Amino acid sequence: MAKEEKLTHSEENYLKVIFQISGQSRDRVSTNALADKLCTKASSITDMLKKLADKKLIGYKKYNGCELTTKGESIAVEIIRKHRLWETFLVSKLSFGWDEVHDVAEQLEHIRSLKLIDKLDQFLDYPKFDPHGDPIPDKDGNITYRKSKIRLAESAVNTLVEVVSVDEDSQSLLKYLDEIGLKLGSGIKVFERIPFDGSLKIEIVGGQKMYLSEKVAENIGVRFIEKL
Amino acid sequence: MAKEEKLTHSEENYLKVIFQISGQSRDRVSTNALADKLCTKASSITDMLKKLADKKLIGYKKYNGCELTTKGESIAVEIIRKHRLWETFLVSKLSFGWDEVHDVAEQLEHIRSLKLIDKLDQFLDYPKFDPHGDPIPDKDGNITYRKSKIRLAESAVNTLVEVVSVDEDSQSLLKYLDEIGLKLGSGIKVFERIPFDGSLKIEIVGGQKMYLSEKVAENIGVRFIEKL
DNA sequence: CTATTTTTTTAGACAAGACTAAAATTTTGG
DNA sequence: CCAAAATTTTAGTCTTGTCTAAAAAAATAG
Structure with missing residues (x-):
């Protein structure tokens, strides 16, 4: 101890x-x-x-x-575990939108209770990822990163990719993604990268063709599916 | 506003x-x-x-x-609403014991979110009482007290009463009540009050005959059912 | 390789919320 | 009604976490 x-x-x-x-x-x-x-x-x-x-x-x-240090890291991971479990709770049980959970989770992550988080984990049926696609550390602090994840901003043109995560920090980004119908699991066809500003011409599979700014594309995590 | x-x-x-x-x-x-x-x-x-x-x-x-003041009171009631809703959540969803929720709820009651508490209330299906039998204030701050509630310590002898609340402050009291099988809704037959120390000779309906100290009896809220 | 810019640290201050010790006020008991 | 006791307040200190302004170190550019 x-x-x-x-x-x-x-x-x-x-x-x-x-x-x-x-x-x-x-x-x-x-x-x-x-x-x-x-x-x-x-x-x-x-x-x-x-x-x-x-x-x-x-x-x-x-x-x-x-x-x-090792000790500092294990505390940090514990906080992140709490944060992501609470976010999952808010979205899957209390039907919050993914853009609404960050601030509340920032408060909830500091609740101290030996029992609470494990019970919550159990209640949520041991989720592996939070509503933004980030991995939830397990009880022992192990995090399984998706090795194949890249930023949409870095993906090759003429490929089909799948959205696996979005950065959760900005509520306005998340709201925007909601508006254009982009979710975790969405397919994205990347057609062209505009040299001038790095923006991407894309199609959200089952949705609209559009341009995404480089800044937005930097905040979206995807994995490669296939060449077009 | x-x-x-x-x-x-x-x-x-x-x-x-x-x-x-x-x-x-x-x-x-x-x-x-x-x-x-x-x-x-x-x-x-x-x-x-x-x-x-x-x-x-x-x-x-x-x-x-x-x-x-009016303003201070409405804030106080809001905090109490949060406290009691969280306790209800912990017991009914995360299967905490009624003796384990107080300290965690003391932390959770300070989480600030316009949306969270109302969503939680809805998720719990608008409970009227918390796990200790205390009334949960509604969204507008109204509290419906049980008018017929008295302390077990003050109830007449040779009566049957029903447990409607227990004071939540002491974990050790709640644990003790658990041990002797006393719950919200339990019937209690009050047979005799010992003059020397104010203790009560009782029977928990469906359970054991026993003596309860005056101090314990002061922390149990009951309502009168009938004369024996 | 020196001069300027950027980054980081030090020094001193402040607000919140607690404490101790001492002073002030109220209550109580003869 | 007055003296002792209990309660409450004041005054001064401490810690936490922040700030500003100024000094020190590191990075960068000509």
């Missing part, structure tokens, strides 16, 4: 965001990157990084960013 | 506890009573009462306790 010093919501948030920014590759995370994502000033970040380093949750070297 | 200044968890807790202590009769609440219930020092209470008074959530006069 490690010492179960409990963290504040704020500390938990920092760990979560460090995890998210560092990505699968576990890169070191810069102070400014955190300030951006957390909407605070760099000086506040520095303060907190010192505290987290004291608690052995991150490695931190002045002017050289930080990275999670 | 009133100004929707949002309150901290702490402020919400104060309002909730002021409501609970003042009871149906809306009595003024003393500083010490709050300190006891909130497990803080009286000086901390004074500080907070000043803040709440500034925000017009309570009436406060030095050395004379406080009482909720």
Whole structure:
């Protein structure tokens, strides 16, 4: 049993965001990157990084960013597990839209209860993915990433791909995707990439032909299905 | 639309506890009573009462306790609504025991979402009472108290009564009631009140004959059924 | 390779919410 | 009615997490 010093919501948030920014590759995370994502000033970040380093949750070297320790990572993953399970609950049981769950889940992810999350997981029948297509870590913190996932912005032209995830951070993006009828599982035919602005000429299978900006395409995860 | 200044968890807790202590009769609440219930020092209470008074959530006069304003009361009732709905969720959907829900609900009651609570209410099919038998305020803040409810400690001898509520504050009480097989809806035959310590000789209908201490009997709400 | 720009850290301040110790007020008991 | 006891408030301190402004280090450009 490690010492179960409990963290504040704020500390938990920092760990979560460090995890998210560092990505699968576990890169070191810069102070400014955190300030951006957390909407605070760099000086506040520095303060907190010192505290987290004291608690052995991150490695931190002045002017050289930080990275999670094993302990810090396992806490971060736990928070992400909670976040994604709650999102799943909100969508599948309370019929929230996928664009409405993020803010509420940001609050719910900090509820402390040994029992609650496992019961919720069970109640939801052990879902593997959340409403945005992101994998839900299991009880032991294992995350099974979809190895074949790429960004729509990077997919080749003249291919058919399937939408497997969308970035959940922006409500307005999700609303827009809703409007154009793009969902998880949708097929997308990629016809052409416009050199000028990187936008894509596509067809949502069973739906409309249209152009998607590069920025939108960067926030959509797909897997390759076939050449056209 | 009133100004929707949002309150901290702490402020919400104060309002909730002021409501609970003042009871149906809306009595003024003393500083010490709050300190006891909130497990803080009286000086901390004074500080907070000043803040709440500034925000017009309570009436406060030095050395004379406080009482909720209309605005404060409606916020308190909202928190209680959330608390009781979450408890109901935990017990009826996640199969928590009635003795396990209080602490988690104390956290969940502070989740802020316009939509969440109404959706939850709907999901639970608009329950009228929580797992401890307390009434759940409706969307508009109306609470329908059971007018016929008395404390078991005060019920007459040689009567049959029905358990309609138990105080939820103490996990150990609830566990004990579980052990002796006492539930909401249980019938209790009250045979005798021992003058020495106020304990009661009872029979749980369909269960055992036994003695209940006065302290336990004070925490059980019942309604009269018939004379024996 | 130095000068400027960018990033990061330090120093000092503040608000929230708690605490302790001491002072003030109210209540109570003879 | 006055003295002791209980309650409540004030004053000053602490921690957490944020901020601004200024200093320090690193990165970049000519």
